[in-house]
Amino acid sequence: MIDDAIAGRLEKLAELAPLHNAPALRAMAEARRLLPEVRHVAVFDTAFHATIPEVASTYALPRRFRDDWGIRRYGFHGLSVEWAAECVKAERLVVCHLGGGCSVTAVRDGRSVDTTMGFTPLEGVPMATRSGSVDPGALLHLLRHGLALDELEHALEHESGLLGLAGSDRVEELQRSTDEGARLALEVFAYRVAGAVAAMTAALGGLDAVVFTAGIGENSALVRELVCERLGAFGPDVDVVVLEAREDLVAARAARELLGLPAQKMSPPSLSPGPGVGKNESSSVSSARDHE
Secondary structure (H helix, E strand, O other), X not given: OOXXXXXXXXXXXXXXXXXXXXXXXXXXXHHHHHOOOOOOOOOOOXXXXXXXXXXXXXXXXXXXXXXXXXXXXXXXXXXXXXXHHHHOOOOEEEEEEEOOOEEEEEEEOOEEEEEOOOOOOOOOOXXXXXXXXXXXHHHHHHHHOOOOHHHHHHHHHHOOHHHHHHOOOOHHHHHHOOOHHHHHHHHHHHHHHHHHHHHHHHHHOOOOEEEEEHHHHHHOHHHHHHHHHOOHHHOOOOEEEEEOOOHHHHHHHHHHHHHOOOOOOOOOOOOEEEOOOOOEXXXXXXXXXXXX
Protein backbone atom coordinates (compact mmCIF):
# COMPACT_ATOMS: atom_id res chain seq x y z
CA MET A 1 0.00 0.00 0.00
CA ILE A 2 1.44 3.36 -1.01
CA ASP A 3 1.83 6.13 1.56
CA ASP A 4 4.29 9.02 1.75
CA ALA A 5 6.95 6.89 3.44
CA ILE A 6 6.76 4.13 0.82
CA ALA A 7 6.73 6.68 -2.00
CA GLY A 8 9.89 8.24 -0.59
CA ARG A 9 11.66 4.89 -0.40
CA LEU A 10 10.70 4.10 -3.98
CA GLU A 11 12.04 7.44 -5.19
CA LYS A 12 15.45 6.55 -3.74
CA LEU A 13 15.47 3.41 -5.92
CA ALA A 14 14.52 5.17 -9.16
CA GLU A 15 18.10 5.23 -10.46
CA LEU A 16 18.31 1.43 -10.49
CA ALA A 17 15.78 1.19 -13.33
CA PRO A 18 15.39 4.68 -14.80
CA LEU A 19 13.38 3.59 -17.83
CA HIS A 20 10.76 2.04 -15.54
CA ASN A 21 10.81 3.62 -12.11
CA ALA A 22 10.84 7.31 -13.02
CA PRO A 23 7.67 7.27 -15.19
CA ALA A 24 5.95 4.89 -12.76
CA LEU A 25 6.67 7.24 -9.86
CA ARG A 26 5.35 10.22 -11.82
CA ALA A 27 2.17 8.33 -12.65
CA MET A 28 1.79 7.22 -9.04
CA ALA A 29 2.22 10.77 -7.72
CA GLU A 30 -0.34 12.12 -10.18
CA ALA A 31 -2.81 9.35 -9.36
CA ARG A 32 -2.47 10.05 -5.62
CA ARG A 33 -2.95 13.77 -6.27
CA LEU A 34 -6.08 13.30 -8.38
CA LEU A 35 -7.57 10.44 -6.33
CA PRO A 36 -6.54 11.07 -2.71
CA GLU A 37 -9.47 9.08 -1.33
CA VAL A 38 -8.47 5.91 -3.21
CA ARG A 39 -6.02 3.34 -1.86
CA HIS A 40 -2.99 2.98 -4.13
CA VAL A 41 -1.03 -0.24 -4.52
CA ALA A 42 2.41 -0.97 -5.93
CA VAL A 43 3.06 -4.42 -7.41
CA PHE A 44 6.72 -5.29 -7.84
CA ASP A 45 8.12 -6.98 -10.91
CA THR A 46 10.91 -8.51 -8.83
CA ALA A 47 8.68 -10.40 -6.39
CA PHE A 48 8.31 -13.58 -8.47
CA HIS A 49 12.08 -14.01 -8.41
CA ALA A 50 12.28 -14.15 -4.61
CA THR A 51 12.62 -17.94 -4.95
CA ILE A 52 15.92 -17.74 -6.86
CA PRO A 53 18.51 -19.68 -4.83
CA GLU A 54 21.58 -18.00 -3.38
CA VAL A 55 23.87 -19.71 -5.87
CA ALA A 56 22.05 -17.91 -8.70
CA SER A 57 21.48 -14.56 -6.98
CA THR A 58 25.02 -13.97 -5.70
CA TYR A 59 27.65 -11.96 -7.58
CA ALA A 60 31.31 -12.92 -7.13
CA LEU A 61 32.10 -9.57 -5.51
CA PRO A 62 33.67 -8.61 -2.16
CA ARG A 63 31.38 -9.30 0.80
CA ARG A 64 31.36 -5.60 1.73
CA PHE A 65 29.68 -4.78 -1.59
CA ARG A 66 27.09 -7.49 -1.09
CA ASP A 67 26.42 -6.79 2.59
CA ASP A 68 26.77 -3.01 2.79
CA TRP A 69 25.25 -2.10 -0.57
CA GLY A 70 22.84 -4.97 -1.16
CA ILE A 71 24.44 -5.87 -4.47
CA ARG A 72 22.82 -9.08 -5.68
CA ARG A 73 20.72 -10.34 -8.54
CA TYR A 74 17.02 -9.51 -8.17
CA GLY A 75 15.53 -10.15 -11.60
CA PHE A 76 12.67 -8.38 -13.38
CA HIS A 77 9.67 -9.16 -15.63
CA GLY A 78 8.32 -11.30 -12.81
CA LEU A 79 4.68 -10.46 -13.55
CA SER A 80 5.04 -11.66 -17.13
CA VAL A 81 6.92 -14.80 -16.12
CA GLU A 82 4.35 -15.62 -13.44
CA TRP A 83 1.57 -15.42 -16.06
CA ALA A 84 3.52 -17.65 -18.42
CA ALA A 85 4.14 -20.21 -15.68
CA GLU A 86 0.42 -20.32 -14.94
CA CYS A 87 -0.53 -20.72 -18.58
CA VAL A 88 2.07 -23.31 -19.59
CA LYS A 89 2.17 -26.31 -17.30
CA ALA A 90 5.68 -27.65 -17.64
CA GLU A 91 8.02 -28.91 -14.94
CA ARG A 92 11.06 -27.27 -16.56
CA LEU A 93 10.06 -24.08 -18.34
CA VAL A 94 12.13 -21.26 -19.86
CA VAL A 95 10.31 -17.97 -20.44
CA CYS A 96 11.75 -15.55 -23.03
CA HIS A 97 10.21 -12.16 -22.37
CA LEU A 98 11.35 -10.24 -25.44
CA GLY A 99 9.98 -6.73 -25.74
CA GLY A 100 11.50 -3.30 -25.22
CA GLY A 101 13.24 -4.94 -22.29
CA CYS A 102 14.30 -8.56 -22.62
CA SER A 103 14.97 -11.33 -20.13
CA VAL A 104 15.10 -15.12 -20.03
CA THR A 105 13.96 -16.97 -16.92
CA ALA A 106 14.17 -20.55 -15.67
CA VAL A 107 11.00 -21.78 -13.94
CA ARG A 108 10.83 -25.13 -12.18
CA ASP A 109 7.41 -26.27 -11.00
CA GLY A 110 6.09 -22.73 -11.20
CA ARG A 111 8.94 -21.10 -9.25
CA SER A 112 11.74 -18.91 -10.59
CA VAL A 113 15.17 -20.46 -10.14
CA ASP A 114 17.31 -18.17 -12.31
CA THR A 115 16.94 -15.22 -14.66
CA THR A 116 19.16 -13.07 -16.86
CA MET A 117 18.40 -9.63 -15.42
CA GLY A 118 20.22 -8.89 -12.19
CA PHE A 119 20.70 -5.94 -9.82
CA THR A 120 19.21 -3.72 -12.54
CA PRO A 121 17.34 -4.36 -15.81
CA LEU A 122 20.57 -3.69 -17.73
CA GLU A 123 22.02 -7.14 -17.20
CA GLY A 124 21.36 -10.06 -19.51
CA VAL A 125 20.55 -10.32 -23.19
CA PRO A 126 20.58 -7.33 -25.59
CA MET A 127 17.36 -5.32 -25.71
CA ALA A 128 15.76 -2.64 -27.86
CA THR A 129 17.96 0.21 -26.62
CA ARG A 130 19.76 -1.40 -23.65
CA SER A 131 23.07 -3.17 -23.98
CA GLY A 132 22.52 -6.21 -21.82
CA SER A 133 25.63 -7.71 -20.25
CA VAL A 134 28.91 -6.07 -21.23
CA ASP A 135 32.45 -6.71 -19.96
CA PRO A 136 32.80 -4.34 -16.96
CA GLY A 137 36.42 -3.82 -18.00
CA ALA A 138 35.27 -2.25 -21.27
CA LEU A 139 33.11 0.21 -19.35
CA LEU A 140 35.94 1.06 -16.97
CA HIS A 141 38.14 1.64 -20.02
CA LEU A 142 35.66 4.17 -21.41
CA LEU A 143 35.45 5.99 -18.09
CA ARG A 144 39.22 6.12 -17.70
CA HIS A 145 39.58 7.60 -21.17
CA GLY A 146 37.23 10.52 -20.75
CA LEU A 147 33.66 9.31 -21.14
CA ALA A 148 31.46 10.95 -18.50
CA LEU A 149 29.45 8.72 -16.16
CA ASP A 150 26.13 10.26 -17.23
CA GLU A 151 27.05 9.83 -20.89
CA LEU A 152 27.89 6.17 -20.33
CA GLU A 153 24.65 5.55 -18.47
CA HIS A 154 22.62 7.20 -21.24
CA ALA A 155 24.42 5.15 -23.90
CA LEU A 156 23.81 1.87 -22.07
CA GLU A 157 20.14 2.64 -21.46
CA HIS A 158 19.11 4.52 -24.60
CA GLU A 159 21.66 4.05 -27.40
CA SER A 160 22.62 0.38 -27.25
CA GLY A 161 20.97 -2.97 -27.99
CA LEU A 162 19.32 -3.27 -31.38
CA LEU A 163 19.44 0.50 -31.82
CA GLY A 164 23.19 0.58 -31.24
CA LEU A 165 23.81 -2.32 -33.58
CA ALA A 166 21.60 -1.29 -36.48
CA GLY A 167 20.24 2.21 -35.94
CA SER A 168 16.70 1.02 -35.20
CA ASP A 169 15.08 -0.62 -32.19
CA ARG A 170 12.11 -1.88 -34.22
CA VAL A 171 12.43 -5.54 -35.11
CA GLU A 172 9.90 -5.28 -37.92
CA GLU A 173 12.07 -2.62 -39.58
CA LEU A 174 15.21 -4.72 -39.15
CA GLN A 175 13.48 -7.73 -40.69
CA ARG A 176 12.51 -5.73 -43.78
CA SER A 177 15.93 -4.14 -44.16
CA THR A 178 18.54 -5.41 -46.61
CA ASP A 179 21.34 -3.74 -44.64
CA GLU A 180 23.99 -6.11 -43.29
CA GLY A 181 23.91 -4.31 -39.96
CA ALA A 182 20.22 -5.09 -39.55
CA ARG A 183 20.79 -8.81 -40.15
CA LEU A 184 23.75 -8.81 -37.77
CA ALA A 185 21.66 -7.13 -35.08
CA LEU A 186 18.97 -9.82 -35.32
CA GLU A 187 21.57 -12.58 -35.32
CA VAL A 188 23.40 -11.15 -32.30
CA PHE A 189 20.09 -10.78 -30.49
CA ALA A 190 18.99 -14.36 -31.26
CA TYR A 191 22.45 -15.74 -30.45
CA ARG A 192 22.42 -14.16 -26.99
CA VAL A 193 18.85 -15.21 -26.29
CA ALA A 194 19.59 -18.80 -27.32
CA GLY A 195 22.68 -18.81 -25.11
CA ALA A 196 20.54 -17.58 -22.22
CA VAL A 197 17.99 -20.35 -22.85
CA ALA A 198 20.84 -22.87 -22.71
CA ALA A 199 22.07 -21.39 -19.42
CA MET A 200 18.57 -21.52 -17.95
CA THR A 201 18.27 -25.14 -19.12
CA ALA A 202 21.39 -25.94 -17.10
CA ALA A 203 19.78 -24.34 -14.05
CA LEU A 204 16.71 -26.54 -14.58
CA GLY A 205 18.56 -29.75 -15.35
CA GLY A 206 16.67 -30.10 -18.63
CA LEU A 207 14.00 -28.41 -20.70
CA ASP A 208 10.36 -29.26 -21.37
CA ALA A 209 9.00 -26.04 -22.89
CA VAL A 210 10.03 -22.58 -24.05
CA VAL A 211 7.68 -19.61 -23.98
CA PHE A 212 8.12 -16.56 -26.21
CA THR A 213 6.20 -13.54 -24.97
CA ALA A 214 6.05 -9.72 -25.15
CA GLY A 215 6.26 -7.61 -28.31
CA ILE A 216 9.18 -9.28 -30.08
CA GLY A 217 8.53 -12.74 -28.68
CA GLU A 218 4.89 -12.67 -29.72
CA ASN A 219 5.21 -11.03 -33.11
CA SER A 220 8.53 -12.00 -34.68
CA ALA A 221 8.47 -15.49 -36.13
CA LEU A 222 11.95 -14.83 -37.52
CA VAL A 223 13.45 -14.15 -34.09
CA ARG A 224 11.79 -17.27 -32.69
CA GLU A 225 13.13 -19.32 -35.58
CA LEU A 226 16.67 -17.93 -35.21
CA VAL A 227 16.63 -18.73 -31.49
CA CYS A 228 15.17 -22.21 -31.87
CA GLU A 229 17.61 -23.13 -34.64
CA ARG A 230 20.33 -22.94 -31.99
CA LEU A 231 18.45 -25.14 -29.52
CA GLY A 232 18.57 -28.34 -31.54
CA ALA A 233 20.96 -29.94 -29.07
CA PHE A 234 18.06 -30.21 -26.61
CA GLY A 235 16.25 -32.61 -28.92
CA PRO A 236 12.91 -32.59 -30.73
CA ASP A 237 10.67 -32.93 -27.69
CA VAL A 238 10.74 -29.33 -26.47
CA ASP A 239 7.42 -27.50 -26.80
CA VAL A 240 7.51 -23.92 -28.06
CA VAL A 241 4.67 -21.64 -26.96
CA VAL A 242 3.89 -18.11 -28.14
CA LEU A 243 1.94 -16.36 -25.41
CA GLU A 244 0.42 -12.92 -25.06
CA ALA A 245 1.95 -11.12 -22.06
CA ARG A 246 -0.71 -10.22 -19.48
CA GLU A 247 1.15 -8.59 -16.61
CA ASP A 248 -1.95 -6.47 -16.06
CA LEU A 249 -3.97 -9.47 -14.92
CA VAL A 250 -1.32 -10.64 -12.48
CA ALA A 251 -0.88 -7.14 -11.06
CA ALA A 252 -4.65 -6.69 -10.70
CA ARG A 253 -4.95 -9.97 -8.83
CA ALA A 254 -2.14 -9.01 -6.45
CA ALA A 255 -3.75 -5.64 -5.79
CA ARG A 256 -7.14 -7.22 -5.08
CA GLU A 257 -5.56 -9.67 -2.65
CA LEU A 258 -3.79 -6.86 -0.78
CA LEU A 259 -6.97 -4.80 -0.60
CA GLY A 260 -9.00 -7.76 0.59
CA LEU A 261 -11.29 -7.73 -2.43
CA PRO A 262 -12.89 -10.89 -3.83
CA ALA A 263 -10.71 -12.72 -6.28
CA GLN A 264 -11.66 -12.58 -9.94
CA LYS A 265 -11.30 -15.69 -12.03
CA MET A 266 -8.31 -15.54 -14.36
CA SER A 267 -8.52 -18.29 -16.94
CA PRO A 268 -5.28 -19.06 -18.79
CA PRO A 269 -5.80 -18.96 -22.56
CA SER A 270 -6.30 -22.10 -24.57
CA LEU A 271 -3.16 -22.78 -26.58
CA SER A 272 -3.98 -23.75 -30.13
CA PRO A 273 -1.44 -25.60 -32.27
CA GLY A 274 0.43 -23.63 -34.88
CA PRO A 275 3.39 -24.13 -37.21
CA GLY A 276 6.27 -25.27 -35.07
CA VAL A 277 9.96 -24.63 -34.77
CA GLY A 278 10.26 -27.15 -31.95
CA LYS A 279 8.12 -30.22 -31.41
CA ASN A 280 5.04 -28.03 -31.28
CA GLU A 281 4.55 -24.30 -31.46
CA SER A 282 1.33 -23.24 -29.79
CA SER A 283 0.06 -19.72 -29.69
CA SER A 284 -2.21 -17.40 -27.78
CA VAL A 285 -1.54 -13.97 -29.22
CA SER A 286 -4.24 -11.34 -29.47
CA SER A 287 -2.31 -8.09 -29.87
CA ALA A 288 0.83 -6.62 -31.34
CA ARG A 289 1.69 -4.44 -28.34
CA ASP A 290 5.32 -3.87 -27.44
CA HIS A 291 5.37 -5.18 -23.90
CA GLU A 292 8.24 -3.89 -21.84
